[in-house]
Amino acid sequence: MNNSFGNIFIPDTLTYDDKAHDECGIVGLYGVKDAAQHASLALHALQHRGQESAGVASASDGQIFIHRGMGLVSSVFGNGEGRNMAGNSAIGHVRYSTAGSSTIANAQPLIGYYSEGQVALAHNGNLYHGEKLREKLLLSGAFLQTTSDSEFFLQLLAQKQASSDEDIASVFEQAEAAFAVVLLFGNKMIAARDPWGYRPLVLGRMGDGYVVASETCAFDQIGAIFEREVEPGEMLTFTAGGYRSTYFGDRTVRQQRCLLELIYFARPDSTVFGHTPHVFRRQTGHMLAKEKPVDVDIVVAIPDSGFSAAMGFAEELGITLDRGLIRNHYIGRSFIAPGQGARAAAVRMKHNVVKEVVRGKRVCLVDDSLIRGTTTAALGKELRDAGATEVHLRIACPPVQYPCYFGVDFPHYEELLAYQHTIEEIRSILNMDSLGYLSLEGMRACLGDEGMQYCTGCWSGEYLQKN
Ligand SMILES: O=P(O)(O)OC[C@H]1O[C@H](OP(=O)(O)OP(=O)(O)O)[C@H](O)[C@@H]1O
Ligand SMILES: NC(=O)CC[C@H](N)C(=O)O
Ligand code: SF4
Ligand SMILES: [Mg+2]
Structure with a gap:
């Protein structure tokens, strides 16, 4: 990350990491008017979770629009760009890199085309065997566009030509840990949390629509009402008819919520893992x-x-x-x-x-x-x-x-x-x-x-x- 202290500009190569970086923040809205506008506002509330890049993707009439850039939410969306993208569904992301460098290519949402159409992804977490997964993909002939572990989800969706809930759940089963993700398709949105529950994800209501986010402070920002946590191993599929909940992976694994979220990372005013x-x-x-x-x-x-x-x-x-x-x-x-x-x-x-x-x-x-x-x-x-x-x-x-x-x-x-x-x-x-x-x-x-x-x-x- 490039930084400046006063008028001293500090390029990437000279930076010195002081402490644990925060992690990414994600948000997704479905069936909400001006979804992109609300997603970018929600990202302001999640800024403490990632300060390297920010982005929003929205879906309208089966097409996905995207706006993302390096830096803080206020600079990426500051001049109004991206806030007015069409659509009643949108996902957003603020990034602190854990795998892959801090570049615009790795900024999220990631977006791609595959047999089922366009899809955009926002991921919080880190695939602990991400390097091995990348190697496997490359050996299978994949052409990777980023150096981020998160691309694995898109690549696997494409390889499996995944369209049903079962197909998509099987992608999550191979990703193992750790992830909280939102996927935006032309006509639906999917949110999921790994079976160990490392990273937080909550579900809320906004009028007749739905919102998911890393922390409830994002709901407060846009006037959404907190309903519940997305459970570890739960996948929510949002479509015009509402949402359905299914489960994937081994539900008997020991839960592994990240305790550092409660100790330091999460905003004190959020509800995370059921705690303030x-x-x-x-x-x-x-x-x-x-x-x-x-x-x-x-x-x-x-x-x-x-x-x-x-x-x-x-x-x-x-x-x-x-x-x-x-x-x-x-x-x-x-x-x-x-x-x-x-x-x-x-x-x-x-x-x-x-x-x-x-x-x-x-x-x-x-x-x-x-x-x-x-x-x-x-x-x-x-x-x-x-x-x-x-x-x-x-x-x-x-x-x-x-x-x-x-x-x-x-x-x-x-x-x-x-x-x-x-x-x-x-x-x-x-x-x-x-x-x-x-x-x-x-x-x-x-x-x-x-x-x-x-x-x-x-x-x-x-x-x-x-x-
Ligand atoms: O021992 P260190 O390497 O200094 O790291 C620990 C410090 O870093 C964090 O604060 P931070 O400034 O990141 O955020 P805060 O202002 O929310 O406390 C944490 O709250 C500690 O104060
Ligand atoms: N901190 C995170 O959750 C990062 C997500 C992902 N591993 C990336 O590096 O982009
Ligand atoms: S508690 Fe676990 S998941 Fe959280 S920061 Fe520590 S090692 Fe990582
Ligand atoms: Mg501190």
Whole structure:
């Protein structure tokens, strides 16, 4: 991704990945007037899930129209282009690449022609054996148009000349994990989630029509009403007569919802996997305080997504939660910078200390996660410089030590602080008086009985699918 900091333009080749990238966001509307317009609006609400490219495809009279481009939704759809494409059905996508580079060829929706006509695809997730699938396709004579794993779905639809629900379900069965997808055809729309349920997908109503999206915040944006989650292994086929639900794959597999969605990725105001992330994060804060209490004067959240956990942490200990840090909202969620100098400058741009609040105080910082430590590294010193007498750090999830193969783009092993160092070493590197993480058991316990139905691979190193 190309970026600019002030007037410094940073080309792809010089960028430095700081942390886990977000993942893609998808939306689909069927039987809704001005569907393309609504899809592009919904993408604004899903922007936190992908900032590399954005696109919408709409269908009218059996024909599919598409508009997509590199960059944020506001720049791709900013001048009105693409919003007025005809049709009562449309799908949309915001991308953070996990497989294949960040180029316009890989930007979604992907679109193609096959024996059954035109089809467009929006995919969130990552096919963990995507490389092997690509190799197989190439050996079978396929002419691939992208370097993205997502193209597999279109290629297989074509090879199978898939038209019935059964044919299309058999494509999903071969894709395995991880995916939440929407497919737009000239006369129907299909939405599906893999049987493990790694990535979220919800179903809503909009007038007489239907909407599916990665998160419910997209529904709120366009006035749709949340109905339910699309279930793991469920395929919904939307046609003029309404929708029908069928299931594919092995329904007895252990569910593997991505727990990092609830910890960090999803917007706090969404409903994801039946939970409101803000409420869940607040619970993790309570649990963290029980497991790793600290004697301080104030609790300070690392904004934005650390706020909910910090609230629970402060509530549990009966300590004031104060705004000791302010976040600059004009710096993206997951910023990148070339080399140490520019990275430090970017960190300073992102958070600023409210000196009056922390001066003379023993402070406990709380964040939802610690990946590479870039955010927190600068804060310890800044708070001390501002007069804090002690600075402690509490993290509302366990140490992140392993990569993800299922749709989240992590830094390399060597860049994960907890892969390289012990907790005591991390405390010292970050210049903290104490450091405490929530335990894996504690994090799962916040989900009650459902705790074992979530993937925790990046914390535990245990994955259901293995390469
Ligand atoms: O240890 P690090 O490598 O710095 O990564 C962890 C940080 O990154 C995320 O924040 P991010 O800035 O992406 O988003 P937010 O503003 O929503 O908190 C997360 O909430 C942590 O603050
Ligand atoms: N983050 C995602 O969900 C990415 C989807 C797909 N694997 C791509 O790279 O385009
Ligand atoms: S490994 Fe981590 S980020 Fe990836 S799906 Fe599992 S919980 Fe989510
Ligand atoms: Mg953060």
